[in-house]
Amino acid sequence: MNRKDEHVSLAKAFHKPRSNDFDAVRIIHHSLPAVSVDDVDLKAQLLNHSMSSPFYINAMTGGSEKTKEINRQLAIVARETDLLIATGSISAALKDPALLDSYTVIREEYPQGKILINLGAGVDLEKAQQALKLFPADGLQLHLNAPQELVMPEGDRDFSHWLQNIEKLTTELEIPILVKEVGFGMSRETIRQLLSVGVKTIDISGVGGTSFTQIENARRSKRELAYLTDWGQSTVISLLEANEVDETFTTVASGGIRNAFDIFKALCLGADAVGIAGTILNELLTHGTEHTISLINQWKEELRLLIAMTGKTTVTELRTVPLIFSGDVKNWCESRGIDQQHYAFRN
Structure with missing residues (x-):
């Protein structure tokens, strides 16, 4: 089976509703929100693009x-x-141009849409430029996936050049760049490294959703690396780590987003935007296109209600919603010196 098809099949097989660290985040309720749902604005910005x-x-x-x-x-x-x-x-289309239409079909169906293309952090400048000629895009995602590569039987084993590559691409390419994890989360140390080479937009993509170590281990003959299924930091913890960095950058959250409440909590934790993959893929493969469209529209309406419930009217105002942490999130804060009372008493 084609490796890309294997990934989809395994992602679908392993997808199931489960608890994650979003469940360890509580919103403090105040009884007089003093806003109207009609005043709530869901607009956001990502890579200089306005999003509704x-x-x-x-x-x-x-x-x-x-x-x-x-x-x-x-x-x-x-x-x-x-x-x-x-x-x-x-990357598959760079190796075999005959596969390009499996990506450009997105532009064919959505000609006016804002579309990002994705490449690994190990890609060099020439290949990145080639990719952008093959698929002119509105932004470039560079993904970090070292644990996946190491568990993947045919994966990369040398990551010594990744940071230098990212710096060169950030400097040389005119297209806006987003650096993202693929579900293993980030530490404040990693974020500072990325900022030091000029990265301005970072998707901390944490543990809680699709596990690519689990997927790649299932492709190994002995399946001996199952203990790496939950390797890394959760999305919630990664957002808290990002907030400890005293520099300005755009924070994107992804990994384990199950519903509108998780989107809302990620925004309360400081995300400027939220990326969703596994939940949407599962809905699409299980229930079809129309159902998935309806679900996303439902999320939008739920977000308006949730924002109004906290007395806010914009996405950025959610960063002042008071929060309480429990379980592993609380333990992480205590171990890493993150001030929980700052979150509990903000307003």
Whole structure:
């Protein structure tokens, strides 16, 4: 089976409702919100692009006939809900141009959409420029996935040049760049490294959703690395780590977003925008395009209610919503010196 098809099949097989660190975040309720739902504005900004909603369809797939059809359907969902969308890694099309249409089908279905293309952080400048000629995009995602590569039987084993690559691409390319994890989370130390080479937009993409160590371990003959299934930091913890960095940058949250309440909590934790992949893919494969469109529109309406419930009217105002942490999140804060009372008494 094509590796890209394997990834989709395994992601679908492993997808199931489960608890994650978003459940350890409580909102402090105040009884007089003093706003109207009609006044709530969901608009957000990402990579200099205006978005009508603060969430988007994150990178997933491409590189085969099966994934071409999935990307076509994802593009229709994005078009009908006015969402920004990212392609899966287009490295396969760099190796075999015959696979390019499994990605460009997104632009065909969504010609006016804001579309990001995705490449690994190990890509050099020449290949990145080639990719952007093959698929002119509105932004470039560079993904970090060292644990996945190490568990992948045929994966990369040398990451010594990644940071230098990122710096060169950030300096040399005119297109806006977003550096993202693929579900292992980030520390404040990693974020500072990225900022030091000129990165301005970072997706901390944490543990809680699709596990690519789990997927790649399932492709190993002995399946001996199951203990790495939950390697890394959760999305919630990664957002808290990001907030400890005293520099200005755009924070994107992804990983384990199950519903509108998780989107809302991520925004309360400081995310400027939220990327969603696994939940949307599962809905699409299980229930189809129309159902997925309806679900996303439902999330938008729920977000308006949630924002109004906290007495806020914009996405950025959610950063002052008071929060209480429990469980692993509380323990992490205590170990890493994160001031929980700052979050509990903000207003």
